[in-house]
Every structure is written in C-alpha cells, then in structure tokens.
Amino acid sequence: MDAHLFRRFCEDLVPRLTGARLEKLQEPAPGLLTLTFFKAGGKRQLCLRFGRKDPFCFLTEKRISAGHAPTARIMRLRKYAAERRIAACVAQFCARRLWLLLGDASGGRHGEGAAPGTSLWLLLDLREGPSLHFLEAQESPAEDRPAWPAPENLDEACANWRQWPVLTPALRRTLTHLEKLEQWALLEDLRAGGGDIFLYGAPFHKKDGESGPGPAAMSVRAVSAWPLPPALREGLAPLCAESGEPENAQAAAFPPHMPPGAVQGCRILDLLERAGQSLVLERLAQENAAAAALPLDRRSRKLARLLCKLDEEEKRLGAMLAARADALALRENLWRWPADLRAASLNVPVDAANAGPQEAPREAGQAAMRQIRLDPRRTVREEMEALFHRARRGQRGLEHLAARRAALEEEAAALRRARRECLPGSHDAALPGARTQSAGKTPAPTPGRTLPKNVQLFVSADGFALLRGRDAKGNLAALRLAAPHDIWLHAENGPGAHVIIRRAHGGQDVPERTLDQAGALAACKSWQRDAARARILYAEARHVKPLRNAPAGTVRVDKVFSSREVPVDCELETLLLPAL
Numbered sequence: 001m002d003a004h005l006f007r008r009f010c011e012d013l014v015p016r017l018t019g020a021r022l023e024k025l026q027e028p029a030p031g032l033l034t035l036t037f038f039k040a041g042g043k044r045q046l047c048l049r050f051g052r053k054d055p056f057c058f059l060t061e062k063r064i065s066a067g068h069a070p071t072a073r074i075m076r077l078r079k080y081a082a083e084r085r086i087a088a089c090v091a092q093f094c095a096r097r098l099w100l101l102l103g104d105a106s107g108g109r110h111g112e113g114a115a116p117g118t119s120l121w122l123l124l125d126l127r128e129g130p131s132l133h134f135l136e137a138q139e140s141p142a143e144d145r146p147a148w149p150a151p152e153n154l155d156e157a158c159a160n161w162r163q164w165p166v167l168t169p170a171l172r173r174t175l176t177h178l179e180k181l182e183q184w185a186l187l188e189d190l191r192a193g194g195g196d197i198f199l200y201g202a203p204f205h206k207k208d209g210e211s212g213p214g215p216a217a218m219s220v221r222a223v224s225a226w227p228l229p230p231a232l233r234e235g236l237a238p239l240c241a242e243s244g245e246p247e248n249a250q251a252a253a254f255p256p257h258m259p260p261g262a263v264q265g266c267r268i269l270d271l272l273e274r275a276g277q278s279l280v281l282e283r284l285a286q287e288n289a290a291a292a293a294l295p296l297d298r299r300s301r302k303l304a305r306l307l308c309k310l311d312e313e314e315k316r317l318g319a320m321l322a323a324r325a326d327a328l329a330l331r332e333n334l335w336r337w338p339a340d341l342r343a344a345s346l347n348v349p350v351d352a353a354n355a356g357p358q359e360a361p362r363e364a365g366q367a368a369m370r371q372i373r374l375d376p377r378r379t380v381r382e383e384m385e386a387l388f389h390r391a392r393r394g395q396r397g398l399e400h401l402a403a404r405r406a407a408l409e410e411e412a413a414a415l416r417r418a419r420r421e422c423l424p425g426s427h428d429a430a431l432p433g434a435r436t437q438s439a440g441k442t443p444a445p446t447p448g449r450t451l452p453k454n455v456q457l458f459v460s461a462d463g464f465a466l467l468r469g470r471d472a473k474g475n476l477a478a479l480r481l482a483a484p485h486d487i488w489l490h491a492e493n494g495p496g497a498h499v500i501i502r503r504a505h506g507g508q509d510v511p512e513r514t515l516d517q518a519g520a521l522a523a524c525k526s527w528q529r530d531a532a533r534a535r536i537l538y539a540e541a542r543h544v545k546p547l548r549n550a551p552a553g554t555v556r557v558d559k560v561f562s563s564r565e566v567p568v569d570c571e572l573e574t575l576l577l578p579a580l
C-alpha cells in the first residue's frame with residue numbers, strides 16, 4: 001500500500017474511528033491483524049496486513065474469523081486496548097502509521113492501564129505491525145507535514161529521493177513515464193489531498209452470448225491513488241466504478257487524464273474493502289490451501305519417482321524372463337554336446353519363422369544359427385538350469401511388481417481425489433477460522449484424507465464447492481467440515497439435507513447462481529422435492545449449532561440472513577458432480 005493511498009484511506013477512516021469503542025483484537029493469520037470497532041450501532045473490522053512485502057489495510061463490515069489460540073503479542077494488546085474508546089487519531093502517512101489514543105470506556109483520555117500522567121497510544125504500523133506506547137500526557141505523535149519539491153526542482157528531487165519522503169517508489173515509477181506538465185499536475189493533486197482511487201484487474205474478455213460479470217469483476221490485482229500510465233499497467237485492465245468489470249467501449253467517456261476505473265472519494269472505503277478481499281483475503285486463502293496441499297504434492301512426487309523406478313525394474317525383470325528362451329534352446333539341443341562341455345558361447349539353430357534380422361539363413365534351406373553366451377565355469381547342463389532359475393525369478397518378480405504398481409496407482413488416484421477435495425476451510429490447518437473440534441467428537445478430516453462417505457461433493461457453475469449430507473449423520477459431518485464463514489442451507493419448515501457452500505474467506509461474495517444451485521440441491525433431498533419451487537434458509541455456519549442429546553443432524557439456527565425461493569431442478573444432482 002503506497003503512502004499516498006494510505007493517506008487517502010486515513011482521510012475517510014479517521015472520522016469513523018474517532019469516538020468508536022475498540023472491542024476485539026484478533027490475529028486470523030501471521031501478519032494479519034483485525035480490530036473490531038463499534039460506533040453508531042454498527043460494528044466494523046479494521047484489517048491490517050503488515051510486513052515489508054505488500055502491506056495493506058481496509059475497513060469491512062464482514063466478520064473475519066480467527067479460529068486459533070492468540071499469541072502473546074495479541075494477548076498483551078487485548079489487555080491494554082480492548083474495550084477502550086478511540087479518543088483521537090493521528091496519521092503519519094509518509095511512514096504509513098496510524099496512532100490511536102485509547103481512552104477509558106466512558107471516553108476519557110486516560111485508559112485504566114496507563115499510569116497517572118501518561119496516555120496510552122496504539123500504533124498501527126504497516127511495516128512493523130501493532131504496538132503499545134505510553135507517552136506523557138502532554139505529549140502526542142506529531143502529524144505529518146512533509147515538504148514537497150517545487151516543480152522546477154523535481155528532477156533534482158527524484159535524484160535525491162531519500163530526502164523527500166513524499167516521493168514514494170510507486171510515485172517515482174509513475175513520474176518517469178509522464179511529461180513535465182503531467183508530473184507537476186500529479187504532484188499538485190497529491191499535495192492537495194482527496195481525490196479518487198483507481199482499481200485494476202486482470203484483463204477478461206467475455207465469450208459470445210455470455211452474460212453476467214466476469215472473473216475480473218471479483219478480483220483486484222492493483223490499486224493506486226492516481227491513474228497508472230499505460231507502461232505500468234501491462235496485463236492489467238481498469239475496473240468500472242459500478243460493476244467492477246473491465247472497461248472497454250466506455251473508455252472514450254472519460255477524460256484523457258482520468259481513465260476508466262476512477263471512483264469518487266465517498267466510496268473510497270468500499271473500494272479499498274473490495275481490493276482488500278482480493279489482495280489480502282483471497283491471497284491468504286490461496287497460500288493456506290497451497291500449504292495444506294503441500295503434503296499431498298510431496299507424496300505425489302514421491303509416487304511418481306517410485307513408478308519410474310518400477311518401470312526400470314520391469315525392464316530388468318523382463319530381461320531375466322527372456323533367459324527362458326535361451327534355456328529352452330539349450331534343452332532342445334543338449335544331445336549335441338558332451339555332458340561335461342564348458343564353453344563361453346554356443347550356436348544353436350532357430351526356426352526361420354522366429355529368426356530375427358541377424359538370424360537369417362546363410363543359404364537357402366539352411367537353418368539360421370544364433371549365439372548364446374555361457375559361463376565357462378559351468379557345464380552346459382548347469383548353465384541351462386541357471387537360466388531356467390533366472391527366468392523363474394524374473395516371473396515371480398513381475399508378479400510382485402504388478403501388485404506393487406497397482407497399489408501405487410491406487411494411492412496416486414486417491415491423492416488426486418484428496419487434492420480435489422482438499423477444500424479451503426475444511427481444517428484449521430487449511431484456513432484460519434475453521435471450526436474446531438471438541439474432545440470426544442470425530443475430528444475434521446485432514447487435507448490428506450477424502451471426504452466422509454456420507455458427505456457428497458458438488459461443484460457449482462461458478463466454481464464453488466458444495467457439500468451435502470447423504471443422511472442424518474452426513475448432515476452433522478458436513479456441518480463439522482464447514483468453516484464459520486461458510487454458508488449453510490436447509491429447506492424451510494420441514495426435514496431435509498444440510499448443504500454447505502464453501503467460501504475461501506468471510507468477505508467472499510457468492511453469486512446468485514450458486515445460491516440457487518445450492519438451494520436446489522437442498523430442495524432435491526427434502527420434503528419439497530416434488531415441488532416446482534422451494535423456500536430455502538441461508539445462514540452462516542457460525543450461527544448453526546448442533547443440539548445436544550438430540551438426533552443426529554438436529555441443529556439450532558441463531559441467525560438467518562436470507563430466506564428465498566429457488567426452482568427445484570433434480571438434474572443438478574448429476575450436472576454438478578465433480579469431474580473425475
């Protein structure tokens with residue numbers, strides 16, 4: 001996150017934080033901090049991904065789960081910062097820091113954890129992370145008032161950029177591709193503050209007859225506080241302000257200095273939330289899924305090496321089995337030689353029909369001869385028995401090799417199925433926030449195992465994984481596999497199967513087509529199976545609790561976020577099955 005983008009973010013964020021109550025601090029993953037604030041009857045989460053590489057922060061209303069034990073650092077932050085009100089905010093955008101003055105629960109400027117005469121500040125640093133600071137009551141962090149280079153000194157300032165904190169790396173890269181007047185105009189816009197931000201995604205071209213938003217509408221690849229020049233957006237396409245789709249024909253409607261993708265400042269926080277879902281949460285889910293699948297990939301590579309060794313061993317055993325032909329040839333011609341004959345090689349006749357290119361007859365009507373190499377230390381009869389023994393060993397080896405190959409291929413097929421069924425969020429090692437298991441209950445399967453037999457896997461047309469219980473115990477197993485941010489479905493006002501829509505993270509939006517298809521799967525295995533349309537309940541898995549001392553699959557739903565009618569299409573039970 002560039003310093004100028006951070007400044008634009010803080011301009012809209014500070015009014016929302018001032019006076020808010022800091023309720024929770026969580027760490028869903030290493031390097032990712034979430035702070036839950038409450039103000040004016042609503043809760044929001046400030047997500048901060050800190051570090052030296054690609055730091056980012058955004059504000060969201062969607063809850064991001066943290067399903068593992070907090071670290072000592074988070075516990076210390078909770079001790080001093082939880083349940084405190086934000087009395088003041090100071091942004092230092094050049095250093096990408098945000099200072100929060102923590103008061104007591106009533107709004108005073110001194111928290112209970114601060115000593116008399118001191119004030120407690122929570123520092124959110126995009127590079128180093130959060131930290132607590134106890135300052136004197138009359139002291140406070142200074143606001144940024146950086147110097148800006150004059151237009152006539154811009155070239156010299158870019159050469160000595162270390163003396164000008166406002167000349168960030170992203171800004172310097174942009175200035176090198178602009179004309180002089182454009183450089184001055186951009187610096188003046190940044191000096192004044194405010195303005196638009198620009199989102200960029202991967203280029204996407206819809207096929208003929210295809211409707212609905214494309215993948216680029218749901219994925220942001222870059223965000224900037226100014227329009228990127230064409231040289232810096234290779235492989236990127238500006239996103240439309242409203243729909244989020246790549247712009248093409250509408251590009252002419254924008255001025256030359258404002259390409260498609262510009263959005264007015266009142267929506268800065270919403271757009272940064274969308275960018276954070278792609279740049280932070282989606283990337284985190286992909287990294288966790290790759291880490292969870294690492295043992296499977298490692299085992300798959302080992303199986304591939306073992307199969308290659310089996311191919312080599314098969315060639316060796318095949319050569320041993322081929323010695324049977326030499327042994328048969330010696331047995332058929334044993335009468336030709338003395339019983340105690342020892343020789344390094346012997347020539348034996350072969351049939352013309354079985355003669356190879358080098359075994360052609362010398363003259364018409366004369367049988368071809370082929371040479372058999374022998375061990376001169378043994379007689380011909382002893383050599384014949386040794387060749388038969390070698391062939392029998394090769395035959396036994398090939399039988400064992402076939403069984404070993406079948407076992408390895410079966411394991412490789414199971415690994416491919418497990419890799420396909422290794423869904424993000426199915427285990428606490430696969431994604432932070434997965435549902436934890438209490439003692440005495442069946443634990444959730446690790447990524448290296450397949451799904452339970454009483455849970456069926458489907459894949460929606462949009463690529464979302466859908467889990468459906470085959471019976472009452474399967475309903476309970478599907479719920480145990482769900483992460484807190486997954487979506488749970490059930491037919492309303494009657495019995496039916498539980499369906500889970502897997503999501504990579506809590507901020508991921510689910511298209512209506514997937515919601516309808518999952519609802520149809522729930523209706524096809526419910527009391528509304530024969531109806532044309534069925535009403536389905538939708539809730540987050542975190543709000544669905546199994547009832548104790550009740551039949552398997554009986555749950556309590558604390559909060560339903562939607563109830564909608566969907567068409568019942570039982571053909572989806574076949575169409576949505578995953579490809580083998």
